[in-house]
Amino acid sequence: MRDGTWNPELPIPMTIREVRQETPAVKRFVLDGSLNAYPGQFVMVWLPGIDEKPFSLMNANPVTLAIAEVGRFTRAMHLLDVGSRLWLRGPFGQGFSLEGRHLLLAAGGYGAAPLVFLARRAREDGRRITVLVAARSREHLLLVEEFRRLGCEVLTCTDDGSDGQPPRLAPLAVEELLQRAAPDALYACGPAGMLDALEALARKYHLSTQLSREAYMRCGIGVCGSCTCGDQLVCRDGPVFRIPG
Amino acid sequence: MAEQLTPHLRVNLCGVPLPNPLVLASGILGTTAELMERVAKNGAGAVTCKSCGPEPRVGHPNPTVLDWGPGLINAVGLANPGIDEAVEILREARRRLQPLGVPLIASVFADSVKGFAEVTRRVCQAEPDLVELNISCPNVEAEFGRPFSLDPEAAAEVTRAARPVCDRPLLVKLSPNVTDVVAIGKAVIAAGADGLTAINTLGPGMIIDIESGWPILANRVGGVSGPAIRPIAVRIVYDLWAHLHVPIIGTGGVTCGRDVIEMIMAGATAVGIGSAVIQDGPAVFSRIAGEVRDFLTSHGYASLNEIRGLAHARRHMES
Numbered sequence A: 001m002r003d004g005t006w007n008p009e010l011p012i013p014m015t016i017r018e019v020r021q022e023t024p025a026v027k028r029f030v031l032d033g034s035l036n037a038y039p040g041q042f043v044m045v046w047l048p049g050i051d052e053k054p055f056s057l058m059n060a061n062p063v064t065l066a067i068a069e070v071g072r073f074t075r076a077m078h079l080l081d082v083g084s085r086l087w088l089r090g091p092f093g094q095g096f097s098l099e100g101r102h103l104l105l106a107a108g109g110y111g112a113a114p115l116v117f118l119a120r121r122a123r124e125d126g127r128r129i130t131v132l133v134a135a136r137s138r139e140h141l142l143l144v145e146e147f148r149r150l151g152c153e154v155l156t157c158t159d160d161g162s163d164g165q166p167p168r169l170a171p172l173a174v175e176e177l178l179q180r181a182a183p184d185a186l187y188a189c190g191p192a193g194m195l196d197a198l199e200a201l202a203r204k205y206h207l208s209t210q211l212s213r214e215a216y217m218r219c220g221i222g223v224c225g226s227c228t229c230g231d232q233l234v235c236r237d238g239p240v241f242r243i244p245g
Numbered sequence B: 001m002a003e004q005l006t007p008h009l010r011v012n013l014c015g016v017p018l019p020n021p022l023v024l025a026s027g028i029l030g031t032t033a034e035l036m037e038r039v040a041k042n043g044a045g046a047v048t049c050k051s052c053g054p055e056p057r058v059g060h061p062n063p064t065v066l067d068w069g070p071g072l073i074n075a076v077g078l079a080n081p082g083i084d085e086a087v088e089i090l091r092e093a094r095r096r097l098q099p100l101g102v103p104l105i106a107s108v109f110a111d112s113v114k115g116f117a118e119v120t121r122r123v124c125q126a127e128p129d130l131v132e133l134n135i136s137c138p139n140v141e142a143e144f145g146r147p148f149s150l151d152p153e154a155a156a157e158v159t160r161a162a163r164p165v166c167d168r169p170l171l172v173k174l175s176p177n178v179t180d181v182v183a184i185g186k187a188v189i190a191a192g193a194d195g196l197t198a199i200n201t202l203g204p205g206m207i208i209d210i211e212s213g214w215p216i217l218a219n220r221v222g223g224v225s226g227p228a229i230r231p232i233a234v235r236i237v238y239d240l241w242a243h244l245h246v247p248i249i250g251t252g253g254v255t256c257g258r259d260v261i262e263m264i265m266a267g268a269t270a271v272g273i274g275s276a277v278i279q280d281g282p283a284v285f286s287r288i289a290g291e292v293r294d295f296l297t298s299h300g301y302a303s304l305n306e307i308r309g310l311a312h313a314r315r316h317m318e319s
């Protein structure tokens, strides 16, 4: 009833076509279906008898997810192999909107997943993209090659300096890039602390910024009120929130 | 032609003035003060908080809410932060709603009669404008743990316990899942309730995924809401009004101005809106209020008082 019609939005099954270990904690799952979705939107993934949890789309055609193993549900996901089925509701939420000719993307942890989707769309219409991929250490840097293949300029940064660069936290590296490269817009997805710091930077530099945030979700469709961020619902008003430049 | 009137939407619910009849139903968006304020700013005439109980509850695992097309089905499992935190949230909500002129309704539940009295007493410390007893949860003290809402005596007992500790108008929310809802309504009014909210969700129901054979809700069953239940809600409001003539928040499946008018013609004083927020988000309230106003204008009514219970008058004219 979300669109004012009586079309159901029940979970639909998809089969896993490919599983790839991307980092020690993250696996990529390529499914056999597609969705009409924008970068930044998410799906609710249901494993019958286990749970249902939100994940950003890394690609919509075919549906692709990058999932970090952090708890019960994601552990169950990591046990799945080619041929297994999982069920999806969605896509939900407000995704990224493209603006400017030179975009700076900042990915922390599995935040790289929705940003790969965004980078693909932005490259399709010829925009210039600089990506900062951040992680606690080198082996956790996610989807660096994927961004390169899409023609993005990729920089990395690690908390411990194991990528050969000076050890730095992502917001510091982003601030250097803002000063050096003066992008038209900033897009970021990652841990809450990183996003808060980037929000402060966005205000300081008056830079148009879009941040993809997380919250604990139940319905995914804006009824239950469990995903609030101030007076906003992450599932419906977000997960991408804009800070005007 | 008669002079065109500008109708007003104000209603009076148990002595509490509402700027319009549209009430945010319990369990939809009413989790935080900020969110309740946003709903009020988007045109709600009153806001009901998520039902709060004596202790914090995490609720059921996911999936908990599904859109199956003609409505929703949910088994959130009364997830709530417990009365201590709820009182703080309600105080803050009250502070934010008061300047907007939008009353706050505190919804409470418990699994025992004493629990209801205690949670009601505590919730009144936050000074909500009205209190609503959600009696649809099982009575753990009863022999078979049946929900209070299914038995007139159990429903009355809860109401009698809450009444003396509640210094504001008291509503009892009725379940449609009974053979004689009027008997329950009569019992709670006789026990001291000032008004009724009808209805809570229908069911329970079940949705099965036919690819896997699994019932989709983790709780297997859940309450059904949305347009699918509207005719049942309208009939119950009609029956309650016919027998009791008390203020009723008519709730169930309302998604547009036409549905609001229908509820009021059945006898409702105010109209609850829950599942419909998935269509427009909080803006659903201003959209529906506009549709109600348009109906009154185009039909030459000055206020909702002129159509309240109209369906009953039509019945009498027949005979």
Ligand SMILES: Cc1cc2nc3c(=O)[nH]c(=O)nc-3n(C[C@H](O)[C@H](O)[C@H](O)COP(=O)(O)OP(=O)(O)OC[C@H]3O[C@@H](n4cnc5c(N)ncnc54)[C@H](O)[C@@H]3O)c2cc1C
Pocket (backbone or CB within 6 Å): A042, A051, A053, A054, A055, A056, A057, A066, A067, A068, A069, A070, A071, A072, A073, A074, A075, A110, A113, A114, A213, A214, A215, A216, A217, A239
């Ligand atoms: C819009 C959105 C998009 C997401 N996209 C991705 C993605 O692309 N890839 C990915 O791997 N994960 C993503 N997540 C996070 C993912 O939903 C959680 O990691 C997953 O629900 C954890 O489930 P679990 O049962 O494995 O772990 P749990 O046992 O539930 O949790 C493990 C740990 O993670 C914390 N946690 C769990 N969920 C959240 C949350 N929503 N917000 C903050 N902390 C949380 C818990 O507090 C706990 O410490 C996204 C979340 C949201 C809201």
Ligand SMILES: Cc1cc2nc3c(=O)[nH]c(=O)nc-3n(C[C@H](O)[C@H](O)[C@H](O)COP(=O)(O)O)c2cc1C
Pocket (backbone or CB within 6 Å): A223, A224, B025, B026, B027, B028, B050, B051, B065, B072, B074, B076, B078, B107, B134, B173, B199, B200, B201, B224, B225, B226, B227, B229, B251, B252, B253, B254, B272, B273, B274, B275, B276
């Ligand atoms: C997700 C969800 C959660 C609900 N939680 C509560 C609750 O905590 N307390 C309550 O009294 N009713 C609860 N209800 C019932 C609603 O308040 C309302 O009575 C019912 O949904 C019918 O109205 P609707 O068709 O407009 O949604 C809930 C309904 C839904 C859909």
Ligand code: FES
Pocket (backbone or CB within 6 Å): A216, A217, A218, A219, A220, A221, A222, A223, A224, A225, A226, A227, A228, A233, A234, A235, A236
């Ligand atoms: S998850 Fe239910 S409102 Fe966002």
